[in-house]
Amino acid sequence: MVQSMTHVVRVLSFVFAALIGCQVHALTEQEKQQYLAIRNNVFGGSQLAGAFQHATITGQTPPIFALNAAQRGLLVWQINANHLDDFSAYINLPQHLQLTQMPALTSFNNNANTDTSSGPKQQLSYYLIADIAETSRAEQGLKVEFKTFVRLPDNNIATYRFASYKATVGTDLVEIAATSATDISLMSNDSHWQGQMHTESGSLVWQADKLQPKKSTPLSGQYKKQGGINVTLSEAFIKASEQVVAPSGSASRYFYDGSLVSARLLNIKPTQLSVQNSFAWGNYIEAGAELLLFSDQVEYLVQPQTVPVNEQTNPNSEQTKQLFSSLLGMALSGQPAQSVFGVLFSTAANQPEVLPPQNIATVYYGLLDVYQSLQLFAGIEPPKLFFSLEEQPKTLFVNFEIPADKVKAFEQRFLPEHFSLAKIRFYPQQKQPVYAISLNVYQSRGQNLTGFRAEWSTYILNFDEPTPKPRFFILEAQSSSAGFDPIIAMERYSPDLDLTDPGDVVKLIEPPAEVFQFDVNEQGSIRVNLIDVAESINVQIDIAYPTADSILSTRPLKQWMQANDLVYWGEVADVLKYDENVMFADILVFDAKDSDVIIDSTFKDYVNPKPLPIILWDQIQDIALEPWGNLDTIKVRD
Numbered sequence: 001m002v003q004s005m006t007h008v009v010r011v012l013s014f015v016f017a018a019l020i021g022c023q024v025h026a027l028t029e030q031e032k033q034q035y036l037a038i039r040n041n042v043f044g045g046s047q048l049a050g051a052f053q054h055a056t057i058t059g060q061t062p063p064i065f066a067l068n069a070a071q072r073g074l075l076v077w078q079i080n081a082n083h084l085d086d087f088s089a090y091i092n093l094p095q096h097l098q099l100t101q102m103p104a105l106t107s108f109n110n111n112a113n114t115d116t117s118s119g120p121k122q123q124l125s126y127y128l129i130a131d132i133a134e135t136s137r138a139e140q141g142l143k144v145e146f147k148t149f150v151r152l153p154d155n156n157i158a159t160y161r162f163a164s165y166k167a168t169v170g171t172d173l174v175e176i177a178a179t180s181a182t183d184i185s186l187m188s189n190d191s192h193w194q195g196q197m198h199t200e201s202g203s204l205v206w207q208a209d210k211l212q213p214k215k216s217t218p219l220s221g222q223y224k225k226q227g228g229i230n231v232t233l234s235e236a237f238i239k240a241s242e243q244v245v246a247p248s249g250s251a252s253r254y255f256y257d258g259s260l261v262s263a264r265l266l267n268i269k270p271t272q273l274s275v276q277n278s279f280a281w282g283n284y285i286e287a288g289a290e291l292l293l294f295s296d297q298v299e300y301l302v303q304p305q306t307v308p309v310n311e312q313t314n315p316n317s318e319q320t321k322q323l324f325s326s327l328l329g330m331a332l333s334g335q336p337a338q339s340v341f342g343v344l345f346s347t348a349a350n351q352p353e354v355l356p357p358q359n360i361a362t363v364y365y366g367l368l369d370v371y372q373s374l375q376l377f378a379g380i381e382p383p384k385l386f387f388s389l390e391e392q393p394k395t396l397f398v399n400f401e402i403p404a405d406k407v408k409a410f411e412q413r414f415l416p417e418h419f420s421l422a423k424i425r426f427y428p429q430q431k432q433p434v435y436a437i438s439l440n441v442y443q444s445r446g447q448n449l450t451g452f453r454a455e456w457s458t459y460i461l462n463f464d465e466p467t468p469k470p471r472f473f474i475l476e477a478q479s480s481s482a483g484f485d486p487i488i489a490m491e492r493y494s495p496d497l498d499l500t501d502p503g504d505v506v507k508l509i510e511p512p513a514e515v516f517q518f519d520v521n522e523q524g525s526i527r528v529n530l531i532d533v534a535e536s537i538n539v540q541i542d543i544a545y546p547t548a549d550s551i552l553s554t555r556p557l558k559q560w561m562q563a564n565d566l567v568y569w570g571e572v573a574d575v576l577k578y579d580e581n582v583m584f585a586d587i588l589v590f591d592a593k594d595s596d597v598i599i600d601s602t603f604k605d606y607v608n609p610k611p612l613p614i615i616l617w618d619q620i621q622d623i624a625l626e627p628w629g630n631l632d633t634i635k636v637r638d
Helices: 002-012 029-052 083-091 236-238 279-283 317-332 337-350 355-379 404-414 486-492 501-510 558-565
Strands: 065-078 127-135 141-151 157-166 183-187 192-198 203-209 228-233 243-245 252-253 264-268 273-277 290-294 297-306 385-389 396-401 420-421 438-447 451-461 471-479 517-519 523-531 537-543 552-554 567-570 572-578 587-590 597-602 615-619 621-626
Touching: 029 317, 029 355, 029 501, 065 355, 083 279, 141 183, 192 355, 203 290, 243 597, 252 621, 297 572, 297 621, 317 355, 337 355, 355 621, 396 597, 404 420, 451 517, 451 567, 471 558, 558 572
Parallel strands: 157 243, 471 567
Antiparallel strands: 065 127, 065 290, 065 297, 127 141, 141 157, 183 192, 192 203, 203 273, 228 264, 243 252, 252 297, 264 290, 385 438, 385 621, 396 438, 396 615, 420 451, 438 451, 451 471, 517 523, 523 537, 537 597, 552 587, 567 572, 572 621, 587 615
């Protein structure tokens, strides 16, 4: 069984390659159930196979968990600069970390990645934050976290969570779960946001008027009552929140999407806010808190940064792996989770040679991922994957405009009936939005694909979404290795397939492109040679690498990057979360020359032959995703 599932994992490490050659029709209930069966069995089997191979505890495929935060508010104080040493001692700040100042935590709402400060000047301050929310998915219940900002040894800035309290005992995605529940209450309605928390260390009580935007101008910044300002989180805050570290040394990466980047916040000043605090850290802060109140739920994918189990970190790594296999067997045999985790913690306490301190969290989160895989099999949780777009060769975008007279024919052939094309701007200096097809070529490394990848995407509005926004829509994809995606899977699916049999799962796989070469040589040229005769695809690109004086160094627009939040394959969409090297990337833009060779037969009948300016990505990009993550919410049609 393990060997056969290993084969499937190897195959499924190359995910998603599709060709939509005719109009995609809306899903029927039967088709939706087939998709769900494929997703739950294939990806569930893949994740469990990773556990059997110890991939989740050796660092090969670190587990990822979903976290939602609703009714969220941030109480923000400034730390008195005269008390930094006392405050550092109070929060048990390790010596290798240093409290750091931050610019404004909010910006005015804008599409450009220019990070406009919400105040007249960029003032630097030390901040303390009480992060209050109702959590769901991997974590459950009300939660209050106390945080500040620190500089790491590598000079990057991270969030330091020095205390955390949960109303419900359970999973914590930064440190191993709390042992007792805390008295926390939170009430949020149309007029107020208020609550309280009482602990042995202190109490926190808060109340604020919730000022409502005028319905006719939801983004105007005008409110029915004076004192509220409509803002978004600043780039500095979002970057610092990507990594959260704790006093124990544990840390987690938080991948985010537009629900954080473009979250509409109500900034309530101290005069409209009542806060009573008896925690000792109150001795080190300036008087008066501000409140940043989120209007909608924020969604993350979280990856705990644990110490891999191997010979370098653990001389008895084989014993630790054997323990994990035993715990895995207990979980799969149906023993209560409380008993399984009880064995884990008992072993850590009594047999540190089998489970040393540095690997407790590794095994703990690896075991949580096993239960997550079982939820996937049951259709309760969607799958989760992680991959990177490598820095070299640089990621390439060749964008082609769809002229207005081709839009209707294009939509009729390639889009579901309730989808329409959306115009897009790629970077601030592009003055007019366009209908476009993007050829994106990159080198990928990760659970879903290791190799070259080419994707042809357009940008759509799906009117079945509660709030339609521009999204990526994959038209075609080619890889240098075999691939698996929802469109091809349904084309090859038949009811007699046994999705628990790796031999049958392989039948859903599409072979790699016959020829796929890709290189970006800064001293020479950018070259792509891609041929798939069966799909009538021929891409030949040979572009002279631009001189420094012909390159525009800029950033992508937020709207373009947030189109990644849902990446559609027909009606089925991957749910993506990303890091700063996606959202706040540095990109290079330049015009192709007449002497450059750019041949792409794939959608030539629908686009202008001359491409828009070429775009190169200038750094590695890390992405976490839930493949086919929207399946449960897709509306079916007769």
